[in-house]
Amino acid sequence: MPTQITYLHDGSFEGMLTAVAIAVKSNNEVEGIYPSQHYASSLFTDVHNVQTDQSQAMRFFKYLQSLKGIAASLAIDGFLSENDEMATHLYCMVRESLQYGESVLYWHTHDSVNFLHKLSRKVRREAHRFNGLVRFRILEDGLQYAPFEPDYNVIGYCAQHFRKRLANYSWVLHDVRRNQALYWDGSSCQSIYIDEGFSSQVRTSGELPQKHLCQSEIHYQRLWNYFHEAIAIKERRNPLLQRQYMPSRYWKYLPEIS
Amino acid sequence: MKIEEKLRILADAAKYDVSCASSGSDRGTTAGGIGNGHKSGICHSWSADGRCISLLKVLLSNACVYDCCYCINRRSNNRERATFTPVEVAELTINFYLRNYIEGLFLSSAVYSSADATMADMIEVCRLLREKHQFNGYIHLKVIPGASRELVNKAGILADRLSVNIELPSESSLLRLAPQKTKISIFTPMQQIGESFQGHRLERKRGKKSLRFCPAGQSTQLIVGASQENDLQILNLSAGLYKKMHLKRVYYSAYMAVNTDPSLPVPVGGPPLMREHRLYQADWLLRFYRFQAHEILTDAAPNLDERIDPKAAWALRNYELFPLDINRASYEELLRVPGIGVISARRIVQTRRVTTIRLEDLTKIGLVLKRAKYFISLNGRKVVQAPYSFKQVVEAMHTIEKPKNQRPRQSPQLRLF
Numbered sequence: 001m002p003t004q005i006t007y008l009h010d011g012s013f014e015g016m017l018t019a020v021a022i023a024v025k026s027n028n029e030v031e032g033i034y035p036s037q038h039y040a041s042s043l044f045t046d047v048h049n050v051q052t053d054q055s056q057a058m059r060f061f062k063y064l065q066s067l068k069g070i071a072a073s074l075a076i077d078g079f080l081s082e083n084d085e086m087a088t089h090l091y092c093m094v095r096e097s098l099q100y101g102e103s104v105l106y107w108h109t110h111d112s113v114n115f116l117h118k119l120s121r122k123v124r125r126e127a128h129r130f131n132g133l134v135r136f137r138i139l140e141d142g143l144q145y146a147p148f149e150p151d152y153n154v155i156g157y158c159a160q161h162f163r164k165r166l167a168n169y170s171w172v173l174h175d176v177r178r179n180q181a182l183y184w185d186g187s188s189c190q191s192i193y194i195d196e197g198f199s200s201q202v203r204t205s206g207e208l209p210q211k212h213l214c215q216s217e218i219h220y221q222r223l224w225n226y227f228h229e230a231i232a233i234k235e236r237r238n239p240l241l242q243r244q245y246m247p248s249r250y251w252k253y254l255p256e257i258s
Numbered sequence: 259m260k261i262e263e264k265l266r267i268l269a270d271a272a273k274y275d276v277s278c279a280s281s282g283s284d285r286g287t288t289a290g291g292i293g294n295g296h297k298s299g300i301c302h303s304w305s306a307d308g309r310c311i312s313l314l315k316v317l318l319s320n321a322c323v324y325d326c327c328y329c330i331n332r333r334s335n336n337r338e339r340a341t342f343t344p345v346e347v348a349e350l351t352i353n354f355y356l357r358n359y360i361e362g363l364f365l366s367s368a369v370y371s372s373a374d375a376t377m378a379d380m381i382e383v384c385r386l387l388r389e390k391h392q393f394n395g396y397i398h399l400k401v402i403p404g405a406s407r408e409l410v411n412k413a414g415i416l417a418d419r420l421s422v423n424i425e426l427p428s429e430s431s432l433l434r435l436a437p438q439k440t441k442i443s444i445f446t447p448m449q450q451i452g453e454s455f456q457g458h459r460l461e462r463k464r465g466k467k468s469l470r471f472c473p474a475g476q477s478t479q480l481i482v483g484a485s486q487e488n489d490l491q492i493l494n495l496s497a498g499l500y501k502k503m504h505l506k507r508v509y510y511s512a513y514m515a516v517n518t519d520p521s522l523p524v525p526v527g528g529p530p531l532m533r534e535h536r537l538y539q540a541d542w543l544l545r546f547y548r549f550q551a552h553e554i555l556t557d558a559a560p561n562l563d564e565r566i567d568p569k570a571a572w573a574l575r576n577y578e579l580f581p582l583d584i585n586r587a588s589y590e591e592l593l594r595v596p597g598i599g600v601i602s603a604r605r606i607v608q609t610r611r612v613t614t615i616r617l618e619d620l621t622k623i624g625l626v627l628k629r630a631k632y633f634i635s636l637n638g639r640k641v642v643q644a645p646y647s648f649k650q651v652v653e654a655m656h657t658i659e660k661p662k663n664q665r666p667r668q669s670p671q672l673r674l675f
Binding site: 110256 | 266272273286287289291293300302303307310311314315356359528529608609612619622623
């Protein structure tokens with residue numbers, strides 16, 4: 001009887017792709033593919049630690065891109081969702097597509113395909129939500145700074161959006177939960193380090209210390225507050241509906257809610 | 259007057275305008291400019307009434323010379339009046355936009371002198387934004403009924419969306435409740451916008467470099483419940499607007515008694531929100547589900563049933579067409595099944611290319627089984643095994659609707675008594 005093998009990768013995107021690629025190539029029965037950090041080993045599984053191989057990962061990614069385009073974005077979105085099960089499902093989907101052809105990517109009743117589509121929808125939905133819910137504070141030197149706490153790792157998607165929209169301004173998007181930040185200087189986007197002390201201060205207060213803000217910032221936050229209040233129709237008040245669209249976990253960094 | 263005061267008054271006066279869409283424009287960022295359009299639109303916040311906020315929705319002025327019965331800003335009302343200068347609106351828009359509060363500007367206005375003078379000032383705001391600030395975000399501009407051709411044309415080139423409010427569903431109601439507005443003053447600009455929109459789009463399609471004329475199309479709004487028209491008349495009107503005037507959206511707004519006037523009805527139990535909701539459902543059937551107005555309502559039953567959604571009502575009236583087989587029905591047929599929407603119908607069609615669909619797969623596809631189960635079959639077998647009568651189906655479709663409407667609106671906190 002062939003043994004069931006568990007593949008572990010280092011948690012990076014390339015590592016995940018390498019592990020899936022190796023699993024697809026081998027004829028072993030795969031028990032699962034997980035990031036090693038989150039894996040508690042049990043007695044009866046055969047564990048393979050996968051060495052990340054950049055070129056193999058890239059080759060596999062190219063292959064995914066050749067599958068009608070959607071497979072690659074399913075892999076990316078799955079990875080951004082930080083769900084530990086996604087690599088296993090990606091493996092299952094690729095195996096099926098080798099057997100039945102590319103149309104399995106739309107086999108919505110298949111558990112793995114369904115799982116990946118669902119994850120992708122969740123990630124895309126949150127990225128889209130934050131394109132609207134991110135709030136920039138303008139600092140004294142003109143830099144625009146936006147802290148936010150997304151459930152999924154969507155900072156890259158948001159940066160893609162704002163590099164088009166605010167192309168001629170410089171801004172920082174700061175994922176306070178993961179303490180990742182992206183800085184756009186008007187021509188290129190780069191990852192920057194924001195010191196933990198500052199982050200935790202923003203995380204607890206939900207706002208920046210006033211001394212960092214530019215003079216008109218408070219003025220416009222107040223105007224926005226007035227507007228937000230005036231635009232609601234009292235006779236149609238419906239806080240449940242409001243919360244359904246804008247869950248309260250997003251409220252922390254919104255100046256209109258205070 | 260301070261800008262805070264003006265914003266409070268003029269946002270408050272604009273809140274009855276329903277439109278919030280920011281979709282349909284794909285204007286790109288220009289060098290040195292700010293902003294872009296987003297094809298699907300983006301909601302930026304939600305107000306306490308649960309409506310989305312995507313645009314800075316304000317009036318340029320609320321000092322109106324007209325005296326429309328239903329309107330909060332009518333001349334004879336004693337209200338605080340304010341007027342923005344075009345520079346103030348442009349500054350506000352840019353500063354809100356930079357902070358990502360909004361997707362753009364929605365500018366409407368009371369008519370404070372002639373229609374043309376008001377329209378010209380509104381266009382000046384757009385010009386400031388587009389030319390001085392190089393703003394490429396969304397602009398929705400209301401067209402004042404009776405504005406001249408040149409001004410409407412200018413507005414279309416600067417804005418992303420134009421709208422002329424139809425206000426009331428028929429000419430006679432308009433005459434009675436909004437005596438200064440006429441059918442002709444509303445439909446002339448509407449027709450012009452529709453023709454220009456279509457013309458410029460065709461030219462661009464043929465590869466000619468033509469200017470974009472309101473790329474996000476035009477919309478309109480009408481008040482439901484202030485006059486005697488029935489739902490069939492309203493739906494026929496909407497269907498005509500979509501077809502003949504190339505409108506993108508018709509918005510319905512439940513009549514709210516903001517004024518007391520002898521010619522206005524006294525609404526019992528608040529604004530007719532349920533009727534508004536059903537009209538929107540019917541509107542969706544027209545636009546996305548390939549229904550015709552006469553299929554949804556007939557002269558014999560010209561009003562939508564408030565207890566049941568119009569698609570379920572249609573399915574019950576045409577019960578002999580069902581059950582439809584999930585594995586064989588065409589996309590158009592699937593769209594007619596209650597509980598199957600545009601997305602789940604598409605998924606069914608995609609999945610069928612790989613495999614046949616089984617009973618346990620149905621919920622994975624995302625259709626609403628409790629609605630759909632009486633109207634579908636799988637390879638000739640009914641989904642509900644126990645025999646059921648038509649009467650039971652009718653009853654079931656009515657009870658599905660109930661719980662949501664009765665949901666308590668109090669806080670979810672524990673109550674002891």
